[in-house]
Amino acid sequence: MINSFLTALLYELVHFLAKHKDFFELAHEVREEKLANLKVPAAFKHYLTQISGEHFFKDLKIVTSMLNGTPWAQLPLKGNAFFKALTEFFTVTFAAKVDELSGRFYLLPYETRVVDIRKIIESDNRIADALREFLITNSYQEVAGILTELAQLVNGADMVLVQAPRDMDSELKKEIRKVLLEKHPHSFPVFQVNRGLIGGFRVFVNGTSMDHSWLSRIAKLTSLKTVS
Amino acid sequence: MEGLLKLGIDPLSILIYVVNTGVLLGVLVFVLYKPLLKFIDERRKQISDSVDEARLLKEELDKKSEEANNAQVHFETELKKEREALRKFAEEKRVQLEADMAATRTEMMQKAEADIEAHKATMVKEVEADLLNLMKKIILEIVQHKVPEQVIQDSIKDAWKQYK
Numbered sequence: 001m002i003n004s005f006l007t008a009l010l011y012e013l014v015h016f017l018a019k020h021k022d023f024f025e026l027a028h029e030v031r032e033e034k035l036a037n038l039k040v041p042a043a044f045k046h047y048l049t050q051i052s053g054e055h056f057f058k059d060l061k062i063v064t065s066m067l068n069g070t071p072w073a074q075l076p077l078k079g080n081a082f083f084k085a086l087t088e089f090f091t092v093t094f095a096a097k098v099d100e101l102s103g104r105f106y107l108l109p110y111e112t113r114v115v116d117i118r119k120i121i122e123s124d125n126r127i128a129d130a131l132r133e134f135l136i137t138n139s140y141q142e143v144a145g146i147l148t149e150l151a152q153l154v155n156g157a158d159m160v161l162v163q164a165p166r167d168m169d170s171e172l173k174k175e176i177r178k179v180l181l182e183k184h185p186h187s188f189p190v191f192q193v194n195r196g197l198i199g200g201f202r203v204f205v206n207g208t209s210m211d212h213s214w215l216s217r218i219a220k221l222t223s224l225k226t227v228s
Numbered sequence: 229m230e231g232l233l234k235l236g237i238d239p240l241s242i243l244i245y246v247v248n249t250g251v252l253l254g255v256l257v258f259v260l261y262k263p264l265l266k267f268i269d270e271r272r273k274q275i276s277d278s279v280d281e282a283r284l285l286k287e288e289l290d291k292k293s294e295e296a297n298n299a300q301v302h303f304e305t306e307l308k309k310e311r312e313a314l315r316k317f318a319e320e321k322r323v324q325l326e327a328d329m330a331a332t333r334t335e336m337m338q339k340a341e342a343d344i345e346a347h348k349a350t351m352v353k354e355v356e357a358d359l360l361n362l363m364k365k366i367i368l369e370i371v372q373h374k375v376p377e378q379v380i381q382d383s384i385k386d387a388w389k390q391y392k
Binding site for chain 1: 360361363364367368371372375377379380381383384385386387388390391392
């Protein structure tokens with residue numbers, strides 16, 4: 001789950017705010033300067049520059065409820081600024097990191113995964129540790145499921161699934177994700193290998209497919225009616 | 229008179245014989261002739277009555293016979309009419325039955341033809357489906373195992389270009 005990440009993030013934010021007690025009284029530009037040295041994702045820095053103290057503490061209360069085990073569906077996540085920043089981070093920055101991992105990564109031994117993930121998330125702080133743990137201790141399906149659910153609850157994002165017959169290279173995944181994010185904002189496109197497709201790929205958006213696979217071409221070819 | 233006596237004929241005896249004969253005739257008339265006549269009259273009347281009765285019976289019989297003849301003629305006429313009506317009815321039924329049989333036969337033939345056509349179409353479809361499945365299996369067998377990895381990767385990129 002993302003609780004470790006949220007805990008680490010809150011730790012960093014609370015420590016930062018403890019050092020800057022008048023942070024929410026500062027102008028946006030000054031806030032940006034203060035946040036320059038804070039090691040949190042850019043989405044949260046932006047969030048902190050925009051949010052008021054009152055709203056921050058309301059958001060903090062929701063995050064705490066989440067950490068205490070309240071089901072996500074019972075929390076007022078839709079449109080919440082903190083969670084919008086969270087989903088922006090996960091669907092853009094973090095998703096790019098996930099795309100760098102090959103499909104085989106999740107099948108590797110734990111030690112190997114620790115080494116491999118280090119190459120992708122290099123930072124040494126609580127947040128990076130939490131993200132590494134998140135990727136090491138969960139399968140791709142679990143990670144994708146959590147992030148898709150979060151994106152739906154917070155932004156009402158579409159469910160996007162990309163199936164290809166082989167694991168795609170990270171550059172192509174990034175490109176596909178970028179284009180799909182433009183078409184379906186705030187979504188977390190999930191990449192899945194389906195060898196049965198043979199070639200090409202297909203995209204499911206909320207269950208509706210756009211099929212560019214060889215399998216569908218063969219199916220079309222072999223389902224053509226002969227002229228009687 | 230003496231001459232009759234000389235001849236041995238006694239006139240008194242003759243008188244007695246005549247009286248006797250008269251008495252006898254009188255007795256016979258009263259005792260035999262009259263009852264006999266009465267019997268004969270009665271018998272005649274009885275015969276006459278019987279003849280009349282027989283005549284009446286004959287007349288009755290003739291009348292009955294005529295009625296019977298008339299009834300027979302009427303019955304035969306009615307029977308003839310009935311027979312003619314029955315013949316016409318039978319003829320109509322025969323024509324109707326033949327028409328029904330012809331219609332049924334036509335319908336059965338059409339149904340049989342339709343069944344044959346449907347069966348033929350099903351068989352053709354099944355054969356087509358089998359052929360297409362076979363083609364699909366052959367194509368899938370070839371493309372799943374014989375296509376180089378690079379071609380598959382290129383196919384993903386090509387599909388992506390189309391999708392964009």
